[in-house]
Amino acid sequence: MKISELFPDVVTEDTEYEFKALLKQDNPVKWAKTIVGYANDQGGIIFVGVSNDGEAFGLDLNEIDQTKNLVARVNDRNIFPHVKISYMMRSVDETADHFVLGMKVLPAESVVRYREGDFNETVYIRGNGNSTPATPEDIISLSKRRYGVDNETTEVRYREEEWTDYLTLCREYRNDGAVPSLKELQSEEIVSKDGFAKSGFIMFRDGYDRDDTMICCRLWKGMNKAGTVLDSARFKGSIALVFENALRFIERNTKSGWQKTANGGRKEIRSYPKEAIREALVNAIAHRDYSISGTQIDVDIYNDRMEIVSPGSWLLPKGYAEYPVGSIPSIRRNSIIAACLDAANLMERGGTGFLTMMEAYKAFSEQLQPVISIYPGFLNLKLYDVLYRVDEAPRSVEYTASENKVWKLLKENGPMKVKDLQCAYGYSNRSRFLKDVINPMIERGDIYRDGSTKSPTAVIKIKR
Template sequence: MFETTDELLKQIRLGEDSSLELKDLRYKGNQVNDPHRNSMADELAAMANTANGVFVLGVDDKSRTVVGIPEDKLDVVETWVRGICNDLITPQLFCRIRILPVTTNDGEERLIIRVDVPRSLYVHKSPSGYFHRIGSSKREMSPEVLFRLAQQRSQARIIRYDEQSVNAAHRDGLDKALWEKFKTPLSSKDDEEFLLKLKLLTQDEDGNVCPTVSGVLMATHYPQEIISNAFIQAVAYRGTERNAAYQLDARDIVGPLDIQVAEAYDFVKKNMRVYAVKEPARRDIPQYAMQAVFEALVNAVAHRDYSIYGSKIRLHLFSDRLELYSPGSIPNTMTIDALSQRQSARNELLASLLARCPVLLPNYDGEREFLMDKRGEGVPIIITESEKLSGRKPEYRLLDDSELMLTIFAAQPPHGED
């Protein structure tokens, strides 16, 4: 849509329609003061709920005059737009934001910001409710329209979320050093063809090639810059309570998902206690079976719901237990009790990619060659290895039908140790 700047300027001269929105911005200090964030969120969500569209910032919608954006405000405006998409629209909205220089009728060059809004696979809610776009205006959806749209979008999500295009990211953002490990001798020699077949890249409805959610998560160094909740919050506490006063260690673990697994694994290993007994030879007893911890971390990054904004994986260590929270419910056909007997992958593409990532952990005592197991052994290993060490079976709980919590109990210290 509007492939060239000339095409875009021609459309601007014609004015707003169902696929074009023009905005002139006002500033107060180092902030965008007008339009209001909530109003802008409503407009963006309405576009995503309707069709592919473009917002042009720095153009007066009444006179259709390019007023431009001051150069010192470009970062401010981009941060403002990203914040709206991430914080005020549910689920978060992926937009592509570009700075464009344009020459006006009087021969001056001015800067505008183009925001490409894709027609989403989801129905987005904004601060004032659910909106769609009719012509150049947004309209609140009636219950009947909302229900029908939700049905249509649900059927459209035959394309799974992990395969959805991320228009906010550029195809060149995928790092070859990160995706080359997925290649085999039979893989295409053409990089783009290979990435499209692997579904790390995809074509959106306009034919533009851009990364998928899986491409961002597996082949970029900082996926949380695009998918802001794609990280692990790790905290270690001295006692049994979640209290900042007793915090021993904390960090946000970021990076590609295979790196997140490795660094979270190291976090547990670094912060857990290891007891020593003589029988008569020395024998070390760790608080946690690290093979079980490894499987739990892989399952968390592979099966969590990445569409839930603001919910990251949480890894919390206490003196008596490890708690791992993974955003998202379990599939409707499964129960907590059936987790160890059944398989169901929310993110099939991610799971297949993790199954091709080698285990690169020093001193890993499991028999796994690759991160993901396709035989459904992960949960049974978590249960049996943890129970063997601590004498207590790990517990799975579903919190508010939106978060899966796993508790692994720590091994008891040998007699005479605390």
């Protein structure tokens, strides 16, 4: 019996239909890639119990149960995110002992991957009768499926008064200190020729309130998340506002100081080079996968490092370490968001963000160089604190004995009130203690006061 006798519209394998005699459990990727390919396209049906030439011989009920259980197990363990599958059966004989099993795969709302092991994910797309690994360009195209990201023309007309956060960002970082003209935004395809904003640009609009721009920042006491959270914040809103708020959080929770130069002068030194922090955040925003709902960019600051984690698989065919420094190809997951950052002079066109970070760290040892770790579904960028020293203030900064003591007390105990620090020193005069010890460290950026100077609950925190 031919499959067309059971399903008149099905004649041969194509973009919508595929035939499988059996689904084997010893190498599931051979058939599971078809499920992934259909989910990443317009959906499709896999017919089990059918030969390659369309002969329908069917499976018995026990084989059908085993097949369904196998598909459910592979969908749960190997396919991310899980796809929706429905089943149908047609008898191939008069006694109804054998059936063709049809598995209808529904199209997914986000990019679907097949996972083998802990660190190997493959995106498959559907061709004419086969499923093949997607190219980086294919993945970018798939990631734009969700409405609102990134290149759809919306019905919102661009008006400068509705993008004040973004225009303020442009004034701060553009060399000319000006805002981009409408003509410039149109030439970058951020705004359509008719004056309507692209969906990626909507994420920079004042009052944007969806959760997909969220950045979660945390300051930890210790080297990992087993420690105490000393400071935390969740920022959402327009990308421009979230970016600035995240930078301010990092600034107040990291250290800076002064170092003597060879000619007797002084220069400012920081735990993390400004350029590296900015590039790390910009790259996380530009390249995150906005199609993965319920995720955010995470910024975690530990004693010795900062980790910036963004959702989205690595798009390039080789790992980060396999590319020579400065030669990483520029592949943009979100073209309009990247163009908006370009127009604000925050993102280079040539994909030089990683090179800029490496350049900012070139004066430091190999152990302090930035590290990119690639995991299934997200990237982790580590920036190391170049001033970090164990159990003491950085020796490269000039600290008095009293300032070193403040540093150690705050590092060991976390935030403390001024009166408690004063008591630990034995200072009888609060004003003198503030003048001699606390205020100079605040002015230099070593510590900061969280709360009003007159508030009894205000505490001193270390910028780490």
